[in-house]
Amino acid sequence: MNTLELIHGIALVLHVIFVLALIALLVIGLRKEVKVIPKGLTHAGWSALVAGLVLLGLNHPLNNHNATKYPLYDNAKIGIKFLFLAVILGIAVKNAKKTAISANLYLAMLALAISNLIIAVTW
Numbered sequence: 001m002n003t004l005e006l007i008h009g010i011a012l013v014l015h016v017i018f019v020l021a022l023i024a025l026l027v028i029g030l031r032k033e034v035k036v037i038p039k040g041l042t043h044a045g046w047s048a049l050v051a052g053l054v055l056l057g058l059n060h061p062l063n064n065h066n067a068t069k070y071p072l073y074d075n076a077k078i079g080i081k082f083l084f085l086a087v088i089l090g091i092a093v094k095n096a097k098k099t100a101i102s103a104n105l106y107l108a109m110l111a112l113a114i115s116n117l118i119i120a121v122t123w
């Protein structure tokens, strides 16, 4: 295994940990009657994004190295995942200091995060 493959493996594990943390924080926060942006949500989101960007950056070099093992990513899939996470982060950053947010806004973040998980696994 070369260095790029090692970094790819680490970035993938971190990406999955951060996206699961993001979803877990949102699910745990569902129990609160007054919905707020969960503490740590923006950290998990930014970290997932950075790890995702590292994976993207490594895709072409790894594909050059071994195209069967590392096929090029589907741009539409990544574009949609990026858009969904950008919306989640936008809502989270804008409302981080609020003492209450609407349940619909909260559920929208959760729905986008779960949609991204489904897209990541099934597309």
Ligand code: HEM
Residues within 6 Å of the ligand: 012, 015, 016, 019, 022, 048, 049, 052, 053, 055, 056, 073, 078, 081, 082, 083, 085, 112, 113, 114, 116, 117, 120, 121
């Ligand atoms: C809430 C948002 C997100 C969720 C739930 C999510 C979830 C996942 C999961 C579960 C995987 C592993 C399964 C697979 O390989 O398909 C994955 C892989 C990946 N994600 Fe995400 N992701 C999110 C956002 C993003 C964003 C914003 C980017 C890009 C900037 C991104 C880029 C990638 C890439 C490139 C892989 C493929 C890694 C590989 O197969 O080598 N993800 N994502």
